[in-house]
Amino acid sequence: MQRLKARFGDAIREASLDHKQAIVLIAAERLREISRYCRDEEKFDMLVDLTAVDWPKREKRFDVVLNLYSFAKNERLRLKAHAGETEPAPSVCEIWPAANWMERECYDMFGIVFEGHPDLKRILLPDEWQGHPLRKDYDILKQDTDWVRENLGIESGQ
Amino acid sequence: MGHLIPPSILPYVLPVLYAVVIVAVLPLLAGYIVLMERKVMADMQARLGPMRVGPHGLLQPIADAVKLLLKEDIIPDKADKLMFWFAPLVSVTMALLAYSALAIGPAFQIADLNIGLLFILAISSLGIYGIVLGGWASNSHYSLLGALRSAAQLVSYETAAGLALISVLLLAGSLSMKDIVQAQSDQGVWFAFSVPFGFFIYLVGSIAETNRAPFDLPEAESELVAGYMTEYSGFRWSLYFLAEYANMIIVAGIATTLFLGGWLRPGARYHEHIPGTAIEWLDALPALLTLGVALYSLSLAPKQPVKIQKIVMLLVAALCLMVAGVLAGALFAPPAVLQGIHGAFWFMAKVFAYIYAFLWIRFTFPRYRFDQLMRLGWRFLIPLALVNVIGVGVAIVLRQQWAWGPIVSLIPTTLGTLGVAMLLAKDDAPVAEAQTADGE
């Protein structure tokens, strides 16, 4: 982590250890550059997981979380970047092709637009579905009632 | 009886009678082969198979037949009505027609054509139309693909099977089924042993020809759902089903006549007599076998859970006893009658053994991919069959020119064919060889 701080200085907002796991908060704009650095120099050659966490109270509400793993050093690293509701987050598809479906899922569930993604469309829900379920303000009982009525012909899914 | 029927159609009475018997017995036989298949499959897979309908599922075929008759017979709307109705008919008629030349027993043959074998080959090659037209008529993409694939498969494997038969004809010298069996009894050896490669190629070719086991790609469930039969249902589907099983029995019949000595008793030369009587041990075998089956079913009867099943089991036991009685009675009848009845028994026994081999292969081997199937057919089987024909030809020349013994002349040629087979196998399946080379 020290090497990362030395290399990128201001872009690294904070670096902490939680439950003995390295977490590095970085600026969203430099995400692509830092991930390329991690993959090439730091040998984190596998993107294990890419997901998002919704903190509605913060102005940049979404945390885009990347879990990396390095075969050589048998170590894990977690990159976190803040992303707002409207402005798109940079996509890491060219660095790790694994991110393709994971980013599509984040878009489907949270509505985070990943610019630079080859074909960003919903992966789990039907394409015409309105709303992003995993957002905190999306009530658990809520459903895209008009889509349900139009396609399934029943009043409501519940 | 002669005077009852006007002389002009007397020669036609017996064949017509036989034909009626065969057409009546065939659906039943096909049904029971299905039952046999399911029971054998179950046995190989550590389970029981159909047990519920009748004792040990013996009435299952009848239940299947009734079900098929009652099932709704759907015709897809844009389908070509005429062809849709016509295609399964073609399949079934061709399958049944081929029985006319089959010699079940020395006496039991509808028409002893002097080109019997060729006739059966011609008729069964017409069966392709049933499949191709069926695929086209049901107007669905899947069935058309299935139909084209099965047509290509049939055409290519028929050549291989045909060449294998030719190699046997060289030895038999005649096309009529009866003469072929006669030749085998004269030479005292079944052609399966004198032309092993012919038998192997024919076995593989016949499996492919009836779309079974490793070659059942046209109706490979996983890709094309059910091939050309997808759109058929109810009785129309059962026609295809009947045609397939009839084809299987014909192919088994041809193999038995040509390779396994038709109705000849195994060990035809072995004339050991039961002390004090004129009956040979082997002649008594059929009677003893059926007697054993009868006793076994008798012993099972009381153990059947349901009363009705007890009765059915007793019926089965009675039936077997009757057959055993007939077979035993034949022992004391003049030799012609003895050969007639026992011939039929041995023929059916060999046919069922051949079909058992079909089933066995079906449950152990996965399915070939279409291109592998074609590659095997064209690059391995047909060249091997050609070499085999040449081999047998050379053997005959050796026997006639230098008067080598029938067996001695065949051994070098068979070894030669074996060498060629190894060569062909080497380059034919580079994939598999490469694996074993670097594998464990």
Added chain:
Amino acid sequence: MNDGRTTKAISGMDSVNTTVLGADEIILNMGPQHPSTHGVLRVKLKLDGERVAGSECIIGYLHRGVEKIAEHRSYQQFAPYVDRMDYVAAVSNGLGYCEAVEKLLGTEAPPRARVVRTILTELQRIASHLLWLGTHALDIGALTPVFYCFREREEILKIFEKYCGARLTTHAFRIGGLQYETYDGFEEDTKRFCNDFAHKIDEYETLLTENRIWVGRTKGVGILNAADAIALGVTGPVLRASGVQWDLRKAQPYAAYEQYEFDIPTRDTGDTYDRYVVRMEEMRQSRRICLQAVENIPTGPIMARIGKVLKPPPGEVYHSIEAPKGELGYYIVSDGTTQPYRVRVRPPSFINLQAFDRMAKGALIADVVAIIGTIDIVLGEVDR
């Protein structure tokens, strides 16, 4: 319930154009109700004659929104949901989740609980591989192996049933350890199973490994080299078959794996045949682990001392285990309340399925079925 997807499927279905085998491609729809797509996966294949020109997997038919539900359940209440994701390997799902929460709480399960957990997880791995082998062979046309595999799988499920009452979605573990003490015949049953399982595997091997047609159908089909595998994030037997010697049970041991020695089978060409061999070898290794573990199950408590109500300190943790399909990870964020703030599950089948498009390119239709089988996906986990 007529799921919305089917109406979309019918309306959106590209009509199979009438040029029968004409020059232009045909769009062939496989699924969602296709006999060999292991559940409700729909694959849109662009065919050029017999060859697959392009493919697109359409998933989501089994999406139940597990992660959303997690945010409205307490930690213990969410445990049964975890079994429903990869319903073929429910026990290892449970292990992953319980260990992740234990890490969050900073506690450790007692040694006896960890050993019993290891035995049950390894038995579940064998059961999952058996189900994979059966259905995979059935897709390729071998009708018999499926019944042999299910006969053995039945034995394992009996052990689960005796231990925790359920066969498939067992909910066998609790956060902090185990709920039930092992029933008294547990060691004998496992030992009996492992002993006669050895020659059962040889039985499958004789049926398939040397089988010329099986080799012909699987050799060189769906090749995935090591670089692609790592780039695509593929894990588990699929990765090991491509030549990467990596297994979480060795790299980052959890439960009680560090006490046992077993080796990690790998092959190098990364085709369907290699994945078959790797999984068969893995079954043997799991059997070895079970035998070693059953020898000395430590005595002692089976439940760590954690309160009835779990209130983990705010923070986040990512914990992953080696599930039969690959690396199954749990990223749990807690905000100090009794309910997790966010639970993200890293599903191995979902990410392995991503490699399908690359494997299927240029394959024949018959191979598509084999490739779907060899990735060993379970739709419950893919859709969550």
Added chain:
Amino acid sequence: MQTLNQALFIFFAVLAVVSAILLVTRRNIVHGAVFLITTLLSTAGIFLLLEAEFLFIVQVILYVGGIMVLFVFVIMLVNLDDSMRQVQFNRQWFVAGALALVLAAQFLFAIWAGRGALRLPAMAGEISPKNTEAVADALFSHYMLPFEIASILLLVAMIGAVVMAKRRVE
């Protein structure tokens, strides 16, 4: 025996003519193909009546089993939907009719001229010896040369097919 043979002969003849007519008039090409097959089969039937069973077999295997399968294959592979919709009978209908009449006139004249020889020959004693041997002997003795030429021709055709197929694959 006599009446049955004649009955069969008439049946086959009528079948051949009817299916030939149907063959030409069908719009649906697959129906046409099936009627062509029935025509060929009925001619094969007539061969059988003349105890030329080898010819019967060759006709069945070669024509119906081989060539017609190729026909049906090609019909399936080529997309026929649009060709079926075109109008079948266009303006040449006239010219074709005239030509047919001329041809019919010639046939009638030939039959009328040779009517003397048209008596049904008495059945040739017992059934002729094995027809196959007769054909085989003739083939390999008197007509050895044409037989060889024909086989070479076939060989060339086969090689040609293989070469064409090979080029298309690359």
